[in-house]
Amino acid sequence: MTYAYLGPEGTFTESAVRRLAGGSVRDAVPFPSVPAAVESLVSGRSERAVVPLENSVSGVVPATLGELVTHAGRIRIDAQLSIGVSFDLMAAAGTELSDVRRVVTHPHAHGQCGRWVRRHLPHAELVTAASTAEAARAVADRTAPRDAAIASSAAAARYGLTVLASDIGARQDAMTRFVSLRRSGPEGPPTDRDRTALLITSDRSDPGVLTGVLGELSARQVSVTWIQSWPRPAEHGRYHFLVEVDGHITEGGLAEAVVAMRRGVDSLTLLGSYPYLVDHALVGERTAA
């Protein structure tokens, strides 16, 4: 199986690819952005694209929602995986904590590690990078020994950096949810832990549209796990709804609800029925990798 993923090497996304693929990664290619990874899938150069959907502390990844909406009908979610993410402070060998003058990382990681940095490195300058792994790579490439990056322990291993402090995020239980995408085709069979994602568009603006749609689900005991409005660029102030529910599209209650929902809206597109996997233990695995 060939994978496109949000790179560079050493991102949490790469850890997710390894976990999702089991032993069967033939080829995993890092891409510089979510759209670039998805484009590799859509154009047929990759069989799967793995990108982050949401972090439990910093919220949704809008670029991924945008790709799901843009390519609805052409791509499907075929798995989701939540993994524990933790942040380490790392620098070139020989750098001491007291040497650090600049701290480089992704803005989300700055947010989650801000308290630790203010306490332990109150005078450090904060510099942003496009990803945590990109920050680690930048620190590894540079000759100045005064910089440190905040990234995963996998990034420290990948770029030959020394960890100065481990697990410095504000929340030890932070998780990131990744989606694995494939090109459209028949859904896989149900498992015992499926979710289904739908993209719903209605041109009606009366108060009952969303209530009606969700009512078809609750009437059949289908739980909504997640819902997001996504803007329709050409129609100011109007939105698509991305709705995720428990269960597989072939299962009785949900299959029936979807038929009923289609009657009340202008468009309803299946974004996938997929197993939802949670791996709290991956931090250790990642460290060993």
Added chain:
Amino acid sequence: MTYAYLGPEGTFTESAVRRLAGGSVRDAVPFPSVPAAVESLVSGRSERAVVPLENSVSGVVPATLGELVTHAGRIRIDAQLSIGVSFDLMAAAGTELSDVRRVVTHPHAHGQCGRWVRRHLPHAELVTAASTAEAARAVADRTAPRDAAIASSAAAARYGLTVLASDIGARQDAMTRFVSLRRSGPEGPPTDRDRTALLITSDRSDPGVLTGVLGELSARQVSVTWIQSWPRPAEHGRYHFLVEVDGHITEGGLAEAVVAMRRGVDSLTLLGSYPYLVDHALVGERTAA
């Protein structure tokens, strides 16, 4: 009135501040991040904080949702403003389009201007900055004449750069919606264009919770304009709901619905009732500023 806003100077947010304040900006201070601007408000150093909530092309700004959830009860939305945003390519005086070797901007702007850049500057290296205005500032500060930034025309004016190409985004109708925040206190009086935002939390996980909540609104002819799930970090897989509806909290149907909704959930916090303003014409104003 003193304003904190997402800087640096020359951001679209600064344009929004000027528009929201009318002639009454006593003090507008740029901050390097959304949390830093909001902190200035919460701590009492500013009377308002203005930050982006959503762009019609690139979607929601998660950092702003995070601040609304974190400070719910302490801060309120007191106005929203949507303005047209357009992107220009700019460089130091004397730089020609054919000289440009690197293009610097925010990842969202790279996304929206990618097609133009691939066509007109196919060999340019793409570099990310923390904001479009930050990109303009970096280009202005640098001595190398080969860089160009993608930013607003206000940023070109602010940093003394020459516009090489105007309005290079994929969509000419792109809009960004900004929120103006204040500390909690009585709501302003209704206008004829109000919206109300609510933060809803339920510990029940049965299928009917969200349907029940929205049903109280639709039963009273209140339209939901927007809804977002926001993760609850300590409870994996559970969410708050941010719901925005038409109307003012003191108006009959909505006031009644909120009373009924409170009965069905664990917590419902008012995030504000506020006028929602749309200004398609601001692009011209901004250019003149």
